[in-house]
Amino acid sequence: MNLSRLILSLLCGALALSAAEASKKTAKYQPQPWGPWVEADFPFFSSILDARRDGLGKNNLTPRGLIIKLPNDCWACFDTDLLRVSAVWRGKGVSDKALAPGSYLDPSRKTLGGQFPAPQPEGKLWLGHAIIPGWQLGAKVDQVDPRSPAPSPAEVGRGPIPTSLGRFQSVELVGKDVVLTYRVADATIRELWKTSEHEGQVVIERHLSLSAHAKDLLLVVGARHQGPSQELETGVTVSGPAELAPDDDFFAVKVPANAAAAALCVALCDEHPAPSIAAVAIPTGPTTRRWKSSVTTKVALSSSKDTYVIDHVALPVDNPWKRAVRTGDIQFLKDGTAVVVTLDGDVWLARGLKEGSTKVTWRRFASGLHEPMTCAIRDEQIFVFDRNGIWRLLDTNGDGEADVHELFSNAFAQTADMREFPSTIRLAPKGEFVIGKGGQEATTIGKHNGSILRISADGQTSTLLGHGFRQPNLSVNPRTGLVVASDQQGQYVPSTPLHIVKDDQFYGFLSDKLPKEQYPAPIADPLTWIPHAVNASALSQVWLFDAKMGPLNDEMVQICFNKPDLLRVLWNHRGSRPQASVVSIASDFATPPLNGSVNPADGQLYIAGFQIAGWGNTLTTLTGIERVRHTGAPLLIPREIVPTDRGVLLRFEVPLDPAKATDPDNYSFATWHYKRAYTYGSAQYKADGKTGNDWLTASSAVLSLDGKSVFVGVPGLKPVEQLRIGWALSSADGKEMRQN
Structure with missing residues (x-):
């Protein structure tokens, strides 16, 4: 693949994105057919x-x-x-x-x-x-x-x-x-x-x-x-x-x-003397079932033959309560029951999401929560993180609905800032939770805005793991406890980073209320940056443990929101500190993705999400749930990428066509740097400080004996903030393998 063809392909991608964004801006949303947001029969x-x-x-x-x-x-x-x-x-x-x-x-x-x-x-x-x-x-x-x-x-x-x-x-x-x-x-x-x-x-x-x-x-x-x-x-x-x-x-x-x-x-x-009224006994005991009806929807299976395909799970929008269902997260109980939380304060339970099934039964489980976007499961109990704190939802009489909302933890501060979102909660290995909180502040500086905190197993205390985030979204490795988070490009965040979060490090974002560009501590380096053109808004990550996702089993994937995408995160532990690369797995999403998890019933990845129209998503669909399903077809993207001072090692899942793999013209390399500043995002800068990319030319390409790895020699490769690699290859059996 020659250089001119690579440049052309990048421009075509940019033009396609611009067209999608233009279409989004002109889309008009009709008033939604829901009942009142405050339901008449909920107290x-x-x-x-x-x-x-x-x-x-x-x-x-x-x-x-x-x-x-x-x-x-x-x-x-x-x-x-x-x-x-x-x-x-x-x-x-x-x-x-x-x-x-x-x-x-x-x-x-x-x-x-x-x-x-x-x-x-x-x-x-x-x-x-x-x-x-x-x-x-x-x-x-x-x-x-x-x-x-x-x-x-x-x-x-x-x-x-x-x-x-x-x-x-x-x-x-x-x-x-x-x-x-x-x-x-x-x-x-x-x-x-x-x-x-x-x-x-x-x-x-x-x-x-x-x-x-x-x-x-x-x-x-x-x-x-x-x-x-x-x-x-x-x-x-x-x-x-x-x-x-x-x-x-x-x-x-x-x-x-x-x-x-x-x-x-x-x-x-009001304005009159109040009568003396005898106290009544406070009632006890669980309530009767409030939402007696269930709703049945279908799963539409993808007909694609790709390695990972996307099935669509219909939401229970046609429900007796005329209640909107704007999904923020989906987590699972051990039997495969899905717990789905919505922005409007509701929790739904969905049963039937398993291999071969196309019918899902939904029931309302809870309501009244404070703009929740995320939930977690511990010991088969449901925990929801909202602006009021972390709630444990208890069904004390076994009728399928929560009758007690226990405030498990509010051991951290919450301001009234509209963008201090309760972005993520995830379970850590010792029964603790890790939460992420939005950091954009326009009125005051709060205690925990823009922070990631560890909540003790009893909910009584919180510990700062990291601060200086604009809008963090996180994951926790359930085996090691490692905390990883993305952040949102914007002021002080030059592009989307992927961070290891630990030791209360500072991650670079400052409140508008603070002096500009006066940083309180050294800024932690990310594992990698995700360029704006690749995805302007990455959200949470999912560790695919106990999954049936083929080559992705036990790996971490990154959910991307702006242009809906799922990225494979390729860790590199060969250097002095961990680094990472990202490569697209599947991008045929029809709904805006936010959070997800693996369903133990079928081992597949389910992703839920919603959008407020105009807030950074290229789709016009407002909400949904989708399943990323492994078909068993070969995966044609790298499993490892290792940059060195002499070139780059690419390891694939399948043997490569030797003729294409050993042709240096089939590889392209661009490098650039970012500038962190008060201004929104960052341009891309060459090594000499001018805007643009430095392009490097491959001098050699050597294929391994098993045909799955190739080392591409790249003279002049030096430490940079961003390295973008392109390839135009084929598998040994003739399948095209092309990415940038």
């Missing part, structure tokens, strides 16, 4: 809540909120970090300024970076709060946030309060109600919300059940009106072994130590 959902209104608490922003849906158009937001009710209001609910609700009916609606605009209460605010714990020790309200500050002192998303003060435990579905359980000091508290009417006025009731406790507790109900507001104050009363505490700034309830369990009720009434 809670999760959201950021911006209740910063004059006179009702200071800086009242809730990054991690459980929104409790009550009768009479009443709502309450529980902050799982500070154990406070940050807002109570009556009206329509919450404005759709977050990613999931905003794009639910309009798939092209993106969120801006930063914390503004954020979802707000829609209606009359009855109570607000300050950024302080909702439960405290002692008799007076302490208006100091006990959590360590973020790098930006004004940032309120600091994570949970110290464990000695309390910790949120679970959300339990009981009948039509939702019960919250948490610990305050030595007391376990269960909480239920109701509404009633009294003398023509709506009353909101907060029922509390406390275990025996040895310490005096103080419940900070909410902030009193301050400043020039002329609104009348919300009426607050309490019944049970407690009393209102005198305080000019807050409604507070003193709960004395008690050797026995106690029950309280805090009643609220």
